[in-house]
Amino acid sequence: MSINDKLDQLEATARPLQLDAAARASRTDAVRAYVENWLTELPDKPVFMEDRGKRQAGTLTIEDDAIDIDQALAILAEQVDSTGQNTGSSRFFAYIPSGGLYTGALGDFLAAGVNRYAGVDYAGPGAARLENALLRWLSKEVGYPPGAQGDLASGGSIATLSAIAAARQRHDIRARDIENTVVYLTQLTHHCVTKALQVAGLAECRTRQIGLDAAYRMDSRALEEAIAADRAAGLNPWLIVGTAGTTDLGTVDPLPELATIAAKHGLWFHVDAAYGGSFVLCDSGRQRLAGIERSDSVVINPHKGMFLPAGLGIVLVRDGAALYEAFHARGSYMQDMEGMGVDQAHSACDFSPELTRPFRGLRLWLSLKLFGLAPFRAALEEKLLLAEYFYERIRAIDGFVTGPPPDLSIVAFRYKPARGDANDFNRRLFEAIRDDGRIFLSTTTLDGAFTLRMAILGYQTHRNEIDTALEVIEEFARRLDS
Numbered sequence: 001m002s003i004n005d006k007l008d009q010l011e012a013t014a015r016p017l018q019l020d021a022a023a024r025a026s027r028t029d030a031v032r033a034y035v036e037n038w039l040t041e042l043p044d045k046p047v048f049m050e051d052r053g054k055r056q057a058g059t060l061t062i063e064d065d066a067i068d069i070d071q072a073l074a075i076l077a078e079q080v081d082s083t084g085q086n087t088g089s090s091r092f093f094a095y096i097p098s099g100g101l102y103t104g105a106l107g108d109f110l111a112a113g114v115n116r117y118a119g120v121d122y123a124g125p126g127a128a129r130l131e132n133a134l135l136r137w138l139s140k141e142v143g144y145p146p147g148a149q150g151d152l153a154s155g156g157s158i159a160t161l162s163a164i165a166a167a168r169q170r171h172d173i174r175a176r177d178i179e180n181t182v183v184y185l186t187q188l189t190h191h192c193v194t195k196a197l198q199v200a201g202l203a204e205c206r207t208r209q210i211g212l213d214a215a216y217r218m219d220s221r222a223l224e225e226a227i228a229a230d231r232a233a234g235l236n237p238w239l240i241v242g243t244a245g246t247t248d249l250g251t252v253d254p255l256p257e258l259a260t261i262a263a264k265h266g267l268w269f270h271v272d273a274a275y276g277g278s279f280v281l282c283d284s285g286r287q288r289l290a291g292i293e294r295s296d297s298v299v300i301n302p303h304k305g306m307f308l309p310a311g312l313g314i315v316l317v318r319d320g321a322a323l324y325e326a327f328h329a330r331g332s333y334m335q336d337m338e339g340m341g342v343d344q345a346h347s348a349c350d351f352s353p354e355l356t357r358p359f360r361g362l363r364l365w366l367s368l369k370l371f372g373l374a375p376f377r378a379a380l381e382e383k384l385l386l387a388e389y390f391y392e393r394i395r396a397i398d399g400f401v402t403g404p405p406p407d408l409s410i411v412a413f414r415y416k417p418a419r420g421d422a423n424d425f426n427r428r429l430f431e432a433i434r435d436d437g438r439i440f441l442s443t444t445t446l447d448g449a450f451t452l453r454m455a456i457l458g459y460q461t462h463r464n465e466i467d468t469a470l471e472v473i474e475e476f477a478r479r480l481d482s
């Protein structure tokens with residue numbers, strides 16, 4: 001076969017990849033109808049859908065033959081979208097709820113549909129400007145100075161990795177220093193910090209788990225003593241990780257005290273506000289997070305507190321140069337960018353471990369633009385108040401006990417049964433509530449006690465849903481305790 005014949009044949013086989021306008025429209029319509037149907041039914045779906053062994057069916061495997069969009073959607077409906085947790089439900093109170101604003105999905109559709117290259121200013125100047133505008137905005141809301149820089153990462157874990165890399169860069173931690181370098185955190189610090197240290201090659205740093213005070217916040221006196229002791233022992237105290245909204249309890253470490261200690265002893269102060277950081281957008285939240293503006297780096301997940309679908313965590317670094325120095329790199333294949341003013345502009349690739357990446361700012365930008373800020377600020381203020389509401393009411397129900405009032409929007413509680421093992425009782429209570437499906441909670445262990453937690457962060461969660469939760473929880477506690 002001649003090369004021309006061969007090319008003709010390959011072209012004919014590859015052609016289906018190029019959908020024409022009519023083919024695009026029919027597929028888009030099918031997908032739109034599917035999502036619409038899903039969202040219409042969501043309010044009536046159980047919040048947790050048991051996986052009834054459907055995984056064994058083989059239709060998810062990749063095969064040579066093509067199927068049409070209706071067949072593909074049927075497989076998704078059957079195998080994927082009818083199992084597990086409905087994170088976007090208004091009655092989802094487990095882990096940290098992740099809303100799924102529809103405008104976020106539209107932003108993703110636009111981003112992928114048009115496919116602007118957002119990683120490099122030269123390749124997508126408008127996309128880079130849009131993302132920089134988001135970073136400037138959030139930086140200002142946090143209270144950082146104009147020199148701060150940041151990155152739109154896929155989530156809190158990768159954002160944390162970037163913060164750790166910037167902290168290492170600024171403190172010039174070399175291989176020979178690692179064993180003498182010390183990180184300060186608490187038992188409630190998210191495991192993404194340990195992961196980030198590992199990925200950054202810093203697993204052999206010493207970590208000090210600082211004790212908690214009665215309100216489950218880092219004990220700042222104990223922190224200062226630990227730093228002094230380490231310094232006296234010739235070690236290199238490097239990094240304090242404060243959490244502004246622990247995943248377990250929503251507690252906020254004493255940020256002003258930690259900032260003062262970090263400044264006094266010359267440590268990097270990172271705040272993990274992946275869950276809680278969005279609360280800077282409302283007045284009560286900003287007060288509760290006071291001191292966050294004095295940190296060296298902070299992580300905030302819009303896929304939590306700004307209600308976006310999974311896929312966006314933001315890192316901000318006060319000294320933007322530290323982030324740049326940690327990630328700036330060039331290859332000769334990028335030489336056309338030079339002399340285009342690129343190095344004066346903010347290209348995401350200079351502040352991120354990523355080069356090519358989704359234009360993920362668009363989902364947040366579109367949402368903030370289409371709604372304006374007021375609904376976000378109100379929704380966040382509402383969540384804080386709903387947590388207080390739940391806290392007061394669950395305490396008032398006979399048999400339920402709680403810890404201190406919530407710092408943010410998570411309430412930990414458990415039931416004290418008349419007889420029998422309390423941990424066993426609360427596990428059964430949790431399982432009965434999960435299997436009922438009207439609400440979905442999650443649990444943790446607190447001072448050895450099996451504890452239920454109610455995390456309130458859905459944009460569509462209002463007083464009515466909290467009342468439902470209280471009813472369901474009380475109903476099953478009574479049933480199991482009779």
Ligand SMILES: *Cc1c(COP(=O)(O)O)cnc(C)c1O
Nearest residue numbers: 155156157190192247274275313
């Ligand atoms: C959710 C969370 C993280 C991790 O964020 P991902 O987006 O899941 O990677 C880190 N820290 C805290 C406090 C969190 O709540």
